[in-house]
Amino acid sequence: xxxxxxxxxxxxxxxxxxxxxxxxxxxxxxxxxxxxxxxxxxxxxxxxxxxxxxxxxxxxxxxxxxxxxxxxxxxxxxxxxxxxxxxxxxxxxxxxxxxxxxxxxxxxxxxxxxxxxxxxxxxxxxxxxxxxxxxxxxxxxxxxxxxxxxxxxxxxxxx
Amino acid sequence: xxxxxxxxxxxxxxxxxxxxxxxxxxxxxxxxxxxxxxxxxxxxxxxxxxxxxxxxxxxxxxxxxxxxxxxxxxxxxxxxxxxxxxxxxxxxxxxxxxxxxxxxxxxxxxxxxxxxxxxxxxxxxxxxxxxxxxxxxxxxxxxxxxxxxxxxxxxxxxxxxxxxxxxxxxxxxxxxxxxxxxxxxxxxxxxxxxxxxxxxxxxxxxxxxxxxxxxxxxxxxxxxxxxxxxxxxxxxxxxxxxxxxxxxxxxxxxxxxxxxxxxxxxxxxxxxxxxxxxxxxxxxxxxxxxxxxxxxxxxxxxxxxxxxxxxxxxxxxxxxxxxxxxxxxxxxxxxxxxxxxxxxxxxxxxxxxxxxxxxxxxxxxxxxxxxxxxxxxxxxxxxxxxxxxxxxxxxxxxx
Numbered sequence: 422x423x424x425x426x427x428x429x430x431x432x433x434x435x436x437x438x439x440x441x442x443x444x445x446x447x448x449x450x451x452x453x454x455x456x457x458x459x460x461x462x463x464x465x466x467x468x469x470x471x472x473x474x475x476x477x478x479x480x481x482x483x484x485x486x487x488x489x490x491x492x493x494x495x496x497x498x499x500x501x502x503x504x505x506x507x508x509x510x511x512x513x514x515x516x517x518x519x520x521x522x523x524x525x526x527x528x529x530x531x532x533x534x535x536x537x538x539x540x541x542x543x544x545x546x547x548x549x550x551x552x553x554x555x556x557x558x559x560x561x562x563x564x565x566x567x568x569x570x571x572x573x574x575x576x577x578x579x580x
Numbered sequence: 581x582x583x584x585x586x587x588x589x590x591x592x593x594x595x596x597x598x599x600x601x602x603x604x605x606x607x608x609x610x611x612x613x614x615x616x617x618x619x620x621x622x623x624x625x626x627x628x629x630x631x632x633x634x635x636x637x638x639x640x641x642x643x644x645x646x647x648x649x650x651x652x653x654x655x656x657x658x659x660x661x662x663x664x665x666x667x668x669x670x671x672x673x674x675x676x677x678x679x680x681x682x683x684x685x686x687x688x689x690x691x692x693x694x695x696x697x698x699x700x701x702x703x704x705x706x707x708x709x710x711x712x713x714x715x716x717x718x719x720x721x722x723x724x725x726x727x728x729x730x731x732x733x734x735x736x737x738x739x740x741x742x743x744x745x746x747x748x749x750x751x752x753x754x755x756x757x758x759x760x761x762x763x764x765x766x767x768x769x770x771x772x773x774x775x776x777x778x779x780x781x782x783x784x785x786x787x788x789x790x791x792x793x794x795x796x797x798x799x800x801x802x803x804x805x806x807x808x809x810x811x812x813x814x815x816x817x818x819x820x821x822x823x824x825x826x827x828x829x830x831x832x833x834x835x836x837x838x839x840x841x842x843x844x845x846x847x848x849x850x851x852x853x854x855x856x857x858x859x860x861x862x863x864x865x866x867x868x869x870x871x872x873x874x875x876x877x878x879x880x881x882x883x884x885x886x887x888x889x890x891x892x893x894x895x896x897x898x899x900x901x902x903x904x905x906x907x908x909x910x911x912x913x914x915x916x917x918x919x920x921x922x923x924x925x926x927x928x929x930x931x932x933x934x935x936x937x938x939x940x941x942x943x944x945x946x947x948x949x950x951x952x953x954x955x956x957x958x959x960x961x962x963x964x965x966x967x968x969x970x971x972x973x974x975x976x977x978x979x
Contacts, residue, residue, distance in 0.1 A: 424879070433954065439956065442886030443879040575618045 425454055426463070431564070433467040451537070470565045472556070482511075482527055482556040483534045485542060486520035488549040497521060500547050509537050531555065595711045599935025603919060607929040615929040616946045619756060621821035623876075625858075626869040629820060629954050633858035641853055647845040648708075648837075649677025649829070650856045655861035657829055665788075665799035667807060674836040676841055677851045681786040681815035681828035686712050687840040688782045688811045688830060689748065693718035697747035702733045703937025704905075705752040718747070724939030727907060730896050731760035735769040742773070747915040748780050751800055754787035757936045757945035759881075759898020759904040761791055764798045771803045780836075781810040786828070789819040789870050792878045795899070801831070808833055811840075815910070816855075818901075819870055820862045825855040877902050879957060880948040887959040888946075891966045902949050905933065909942040911969050919944060925968075926961040 424444050428435065441451040458464040473480060492499050497515050504513050504524060512525040524542070528534045538553050560567055585593065600617070604862045607613050624630070648654065654671035661667050671677050678684040685708060693699055695717035701709045701725045722742050724730045738749070753762040753768070762770075774781065783800040791797045801810045815828025830840060881898065887894040888906045897908040908918045915932035922928050933940025948955060 424875075429877070435952070435956075439883060439888075441950075443883045443952075445882055573615075573618075573622075575620055575622070 425451070426458070429455070429464070429467075443456060458535075468493060470563045471569050472559070475567075480527055480529060481531055481534055482525065482559075483538075484554045484556065485524040485526060485538055486516075486552040486554070487522040487542065489521045490547045490549060491521075500545060503545060504542065507537075507541060509533075509541075583596075591717075595714060596790050599706045599819060600879065600931055603931060603935065605732055605852060606861055606920075607923055610923070613923065613927045613929050614954065615960065616948075616950065616955075616958050617929045618930055618947055619903075620823040620949060621818065621873065622949045622951065623821040623829065623873055625820060625822050625825070626660065626862075626866060629822070629858050629862045629869075632861035633825070633854045634856050641854060641857060645677075645850045645853050645856055648841050648851050649675070649851060650853075650860070653677055653690065653856045653860050653863075656860055657831070660863050661799070661812070661831055665797075665802050667799055667801045667812070667831070669831045670834070672724070674831055674837055676830045676837050676844060678815075678828045678830060678844060678854060679848055679851050680707060680817060680826045681784065681813050683844070683848065684811075684815070684823070684828050684830040684840075685709070685784060685811045687784065687843050688813065688832075689713055689718070690716045690843055691836065691840045692780055694746050696745060698743060700738070700741050700746060700749045701937075702737075702752060704731070704755075704757050704933055704940035704943070705750070705936055706756045707936065709750050709752070715827075719745075721746070722937060724937070724938075725758075725760070727896060727943075731758040731905070732762055732766050733770060735773050738770060738773050742777075742779065746777075746779050748782060749774070751781055751783040753783075753785075754797070754900025754908040755790055756787065756901050757903050757931070757933065757940065759901050759903045759941075761795075761900040762800075763795065764803075767798060767800055767803050767806075770800075771806050774809065775805055775827070779809065781806065782813060784813045784972060786813060786815050787818050788814060788965075790877060790902060791900045792874075792881060793897075794898050795898075811836060816859050816862055820859075820866055821873065821899045822855070822858070822862065824855060825852070825858060827851055827855040827859050829907055877948065880950070880952065883949045883952065884955060884959065887955075887963070891963050892970075902947060904946045904948065906940055906941050906946065908944055915941055915944055922962065922965055926965045928958050928961045928965070 693716040811832035816822040893906040931945040933943030
């Protein structure tokens with residue numbers, strides 16, 4: 422991945438001047454390159470990594486494994502595009518292995534997740550089966566560890 | 581009552597403790613200090629290398645190795661020196677595996693220097709060359725390198741420092757604390773001075789993998805005619821983020837390595853077996869990790885350098901290691917005063933240049949072995965500190 426994208430994916434809130442310094446570009450070049458990435462859809466958005474537990478968010482997260490029959494001529498795209506529309510859905514990915522689509526859901530309660538799966542996802546044309554897994558706790562997300570208390574144990578000496 | 585001042589060696593008592601240590605004892609007593617002081621990577625050793633160490637323990641490989649190191653490791657070191665720097669060393673008798681590069685430095689100096697011999701040490705440089713020379717009964721001869729030469733050693737400076745008693749030249753490049761790197765043409769000039777003499781060279785190349793700006797690092801031993809007079813010191817600490825594994829090596833002419841091996845054999849026996857087995861994996865499959873870490877350091881280097889320039893601290897662009905060495909004389913303070921004041925007022929710990937020799941006066945060492953977030957906060961605090969000095973909110977006199 423390009424250096425600029427690496428920096429942004431680690432911290433999208435760094436000021437342009439800092440990013441420019443780190444990449445060796447001017448601030449203007451950096452802005453232009455970011456704008457270009459946005460225009461071309463390489464950068465799709467920016468978001469914060471939130472520890473929902475800490476934020477006192479009682480929402481429930483679930484990962485649903487969907488097995489589906491691919492549609493003629495459209496493969497998995499057409500059903501994936503339908504699933505993407507729902508607000509409850511955080512991510513949709515086509516998977517290799519034991520199932521086809523991995524869907525991450527976000528809802529108010531266990532019951533809401535269950536209802537959503539049974540009433541929205543399962544009835545979709547082509548869905549063969551669903552398996553729902555609830556997230557109990559997150560230790561790391563988007564490359565960020567949620568475990569506190571990491572201290573720098575290096576001594577100050579050293580050559 | 582034993583009078584310890586009488587029982588302890590006078591030479592040892594005469595050695596000053598490291599200036600790095602002294603300053604950090606101060607910082608350790610304060611709360612919320614943000615440090616730019618450490619001289620080691622913030623990365624953990626890459627997992628596949630750690631795992632090799634763990635596996636070796638699981639399999640019960642807990643014995644000594646041969647004194648000079650595992651043959652397989654020496655073969656890997658030999659092939660590394662060849663593919664990276666184009667210098668051929670026989671794993672049989674030209675490579676010695678040591679406990680860190682530090683031990684290799686100690687052995688090389690002790691192996692060559694007798695009472696009255698002079699050892700030329702360019703400064704600012706790492707703190708160990710002088711005390712080890714003194715312990716060996718040698719006389720350190722310092723060459724203060726200059727900011728206008730980007731802290732490189734010049735042929736003229738070397739020529740002026742050489743006498744009939746000169747035994748050994750220390751070449752500490754890429755340099756801690758300045759980040760200076762000797763280019764091939766600089767080394768050629770040094771080589772021209774040495775050719776035809778019996779002066780030996782200890783080339784401390786521990787930071788050889790950490791150079792920036794596109795130029796490929798050149799080992800001093802690869803310069804025409806220099807291999808026969810050079811002991812190359814390198815190790816795994818900086819390159820593979822393996823400081824705690826304590827593993828380094830010396831490569832040099834067989835008659836030299838043979839003598840160094842004797843000291844090593846009697847003082848150490850052999851380097852840690854777990855570390856040696858992990859190091860084999862590092863040399864075999866670690867190139868990509870090194871490149872990734874190097875790129876990360878490079879990004880931080882640029883970031884901190886831009887910060888220094890924004891603050892108005894003159895600073896040449898360091899091309900090696902992971903330090904930046906800005907000139908702080910514009911503040912009107914000495915290095916010690918600057919560091920003490922910065923620590924007291926903004927709780928940022930940097931190291932006075934004088935810890936690396938008198939010629940470090942007027943400079944401070946900043947390490948960028950830290951996350952971007954950490955560096956950013958430190959730069960912010962330093963910036964506030966420099967601005968407050970400019971606005972006269974605080975004076976140099978009360979430091």
